[in-house]
Amino acid sequence: MTRAATTGPGGDETLRAAVVEGCRWLVGNGLVVGTAGNVSARRDAEHFFVSPTGTPYHALRPEDVALVDLDGRWRGGRRPSSEWRIHRDLYRARPEIGAVVHTHSREATALACTGRGIPAFHYQVAAAGGADVRCAPYRPFGTQALSEAALVALAGRRACLLANHGVLCVGADLDAALGLAAEIEDLAAKYRIALGLGRIEILDAAQMREVLDRFATYGRQDGADPDLVHAADPSDGSPEEPR
Numbered sequence: 001m002t003r004a005a006t007t008g009p010g011g012d013e014t015l016r017a018a019v020v021e022g023c024r025w026l027v028g029n030g031l032v033v034g035t036a037g038n039v040s041a042r043r044d045a046e047h048f049f050v051s052p053t054g055t056p057y058h059a060l061r062p063e064d065v066a067l068v069d070l071d072g073r074w075r076g077g078r079r080p081s082s083e084w085r086i087h088r089d090l091y092r093a094r095p096e097i098g099a100v101v102h103t104h105s106r107e108a109t110a111l112a113c114t115g116r117g118i119p120a121f122h123y124q125v126a127a128a129g130g131a132d133v134r135c136a137p138y139r140p141f142g143t144q145a146l147s148e149a150a151l152v153a154l155a156g157r158r159a160c161l162l163a164n165h166g167v168l169c170v171g172a173d174l175d176a177a178l179g180l181a182a183e184i185e186d187l188a189a190k191y192r193i194a195l196g197l198g199r200i201e202i203l204d205a206a207q208m209r210e211v212l213d214r215f216a217t218y219g220r221q222d223g224a225d226p227d228l229v230h231a232a233d234p235s236d237g238s239p240e241e242p243r
């Protein structure tokens, strides 16, 4: 997938713009309809930027994105998302988290309405950090109880479902959290299709452990593969004349 938003250095305006672009990316990829869902990016140890409550994403501007601290004080922008507690509690509890994305994406939410998470039916489930994606029990939206249930379901993971509600994904930065939101939606769709086909071969703990180990270096340019050799690029040396 390609996406332009990044959360690199550049200050508050860059982060506000990245939150807006992240929201629009979710809409553009069919992961959000209307004003459902919310996006945040950590600014520092004590603050994060979060999308506003009840604002249609097509009308969202960077100046609408509020700055919120871990005590719930907000300034700038519009009133924060009703799920600001989830974002606050995640940034407080997990220093490695740089971004949080919440959606009501169709397939994953439909699965969450059955109270089920996503088991290890496909190795890619490990993208969420473990052998499954749990489903947090139902709690009313916007409540501290929902935030606490989500934190438990997210233990050791970067994604969870929220029963009768939606999906929650976290990442080191916005690109990672948004990409995972798309990944979870795709996995939920495949799981639904597989359920309809009959008995599913669930990968066991050792198989998923191996996947998690391989994911630790997957996609890295210095990833180890003894059978893959980087050949010398002819353009690095003196160009050969065509004969």
Ligand SMILES: [Zn+2]
Residues within 6 Å of the ligand: 036, 037, 083, 102, 103, 104, 141, 165, 166
């Ligand atoms: Zn929601």
